[in-house]
Amino acid sequence: MCACGPFGPYAFSGKSCSIGDNFMKILVISGFLGAGKTTFIKALAEKTDKKFVVMENEYGEVGIDGVFLASGTGQAEMKVWELTEGCICCTMKADFASSILTISNTLDPEYLVVEPTGLGKLGNILTNISQIQYERIVLLQPVTVLDVPAFDRDKEKYPEICRDQIENAATVIFTKTGALDAEELCRIASEVRAMNPQGEIVTDSCEKKEASWWNGLFERYLTKEGEENAKKREREMLQPDLENAGFTSIHLESGNQLVLFLQGVVSGVFGDIRRAKGYLPAGGAWLRFDVVDRNYSITGYEGGGDSRAVFIGRGIHRRELEEVLCPEEKNLMGKAEKMREVQMRPLLAGK
Numbered sequence: 001m002c003a004c005g006p007f008g009p010y011a012f013s014g015k016s017c018s019i020g021d022n023f024m025k026i027l028v029i030s031g032f033l034g035a036g037k038t039t040f041i042k043a044l045a046e047k048t049d050k051k052f053v054v055m056e057n058e059y060g061e062v063g064i065d066g067v068f069l070a071s072g073t074g075q076a077e078m079k080v081w082e083l084t085e086g087c088i089c090c091t092m093k094a095d096f097a098s099s100i101l102t103i104s105n106t107l108d109p110e111y112l113v114v115e116p117t118g119l120g121k122l123g124n125i126l127t128n129i130s131q132i133q134y135e136r137i138v139l140l141q142p143v144t145v146l147d148v149p150a151f152d153r154d155k156e157k158y159p160e161i162c163r164d165q166i167e168n169a170a171t172v173i174f175t176k177t178g179a180l181d182a183e184e185l186c187r188i189a190s191e192v193r194a195m196n197p198q199g200e201i202v203t204d205s206c207e208k209k210e211a212s213w214w215n216g217l218f219e220r221y222l223t224k225e226g227e228e229n230a231k232k233r234e235r236e237m238l239q240p241d242l243e244n245a246g247f248t249s250i251h252l253e254s255g256n257q258l259v260l261f262l263q264g265v266v267s268g269v270f271g272d273i274r275r276a277k278g279y280l281p282a283g284g285a286w287l288r289f290d291v292v293d294r295n296y297s298i299t300g301y302e303g304g305g306d307s308r309a310v311f312i313g314r315g316i317h318r319r320e321l322e323e324v325l326c327p328e329e330k331n332l333m334g335k336a337e338k339m340r341e342v343q344m345r346p347l348l349a350g351k
C-alpha cells in the first residue's frame with residue numbers, strides 16, 4: 001500500500017513507489033448463501049500474494065463470515081468491512097457507494113473484495129459500482145461461486161437471481177461437486193454454459209489451480225476504460241528513465257499565475273513533464289492541479305496540511321520549478337523572470 005496521501009503512488013522527495021497502484025481494484029464474488037464464497041475468499045488470501053480488504057454484505061444471514069475470514073488466513077491484518085442493514089444491490093445502494101469511497105479514502109487498499117448477500121443481483125452491484133463517479137476505483141471481472149448440488153433447486157426458486165449471477169460473471173466456480181456423477185456435472189455445466197457463453201467455467205476444484213490463475217483474478221479489468229488505464233499505467237511503469245521531482249511548502253501569487261505556470265508545464269518549459277499533481281495556496285484560495293500529457297486542470301481544494309506538488313517526466317528542470325514554486329526571498333527575482341518566460345513561451349509556441 002502506498003503512503004503518499006492524496007498523491008497516491010507518486011513519489012515525493014525521494015520516497016518512491018510505483019505509478020500503477022493508485023487505483024482501488026474491486027473484485028466482486030457473488031453466489032448463493034452457502035455456496036462457498038467465504039471459503040473462496042480465504043483461498044484468494046492464501047493462494048495469492050495480494051493484500052485486500054473485504055466488504056461483507058450480510059443481511060438476514062448469520063454474521064459469522066467476518067470472524068471466519070479474519071482467522072487463520074496468514075493475513076493476520078485482513079480487514080473486513082461489514083454491511084448488515086440491507087442489500088448492496090438494492091436497499092443499501094447509497095451506503096454501498098459511500099462505504100466504497102470511505103474504504104478507498106481511509107484504508108486505501110490496492111484491492112477490495114466485495115462479498116454480496118446470497119440473493120444480491122450481480123448485475124445491479126456492478127452497475128452500482130460503475131455509477132460511482134470517482135477516478136480512483138476500477139472494477140475487476142467478477143466471479144460467481146456456484147453450489148452445484150443446489151443448482152436445480154436455486155434455479156427453480158430464484159430463476160432471475162440465479163441467471164443474473166451466472167450470466168454476469170467472468171468466472172463461474174463450481175463447488176461441492178464431489179458427490180455428483182459425471183453425467184450430472186456435464187448437464188449442469190452445459191446449462192451454465194448456455195447462460196454464459198463467454199465466461200470461464202471451473203468445474204473441477206479450483207483449489208488445484210496454480211498461483212498464476214489465482215493472481216489472474218486480480219489482473220483482469222471489467223471495462224474497456226479500466227483496461228486502457230491499466231495498459232497506460234503499465235507502459236508508464238515500463239519506462240524506467242522517468243524521473244520525478246517533489247516539492248513542499250510551495251505557493252503562487254494567484255490563480256492566474258497557476259494557469260500561466262501550468263501552460264508552461266504542458267508546453268515544455270520545465271522539461272518533458274508527463275504528469276503532475278499538486279495543491280497549494282494561490283492568492284486567497286487553495287487550488288489543486290492535475291497535468292496529464294498536454295492537458296491540465298485546476299479545481300478548488302479545501303486546504304490544510306503542507307502544500308505540495310510532484311512532477312513526473314524526463315529532463316525535469318528541478319531548479320526552475322523550485323524557483324517558481326518555492327517562496328524563498330532569494331528566489332523572488334528569478335521567480336518573476338521565470339513567470340514572464342512562462343507567459344511568453346506558450347505565445348511563441350502558438351506562432
Ligand SMILES: [Zn+2]
Pocket residue numbers: 087088089090091119120121
Ligand atoms: Zn438486493
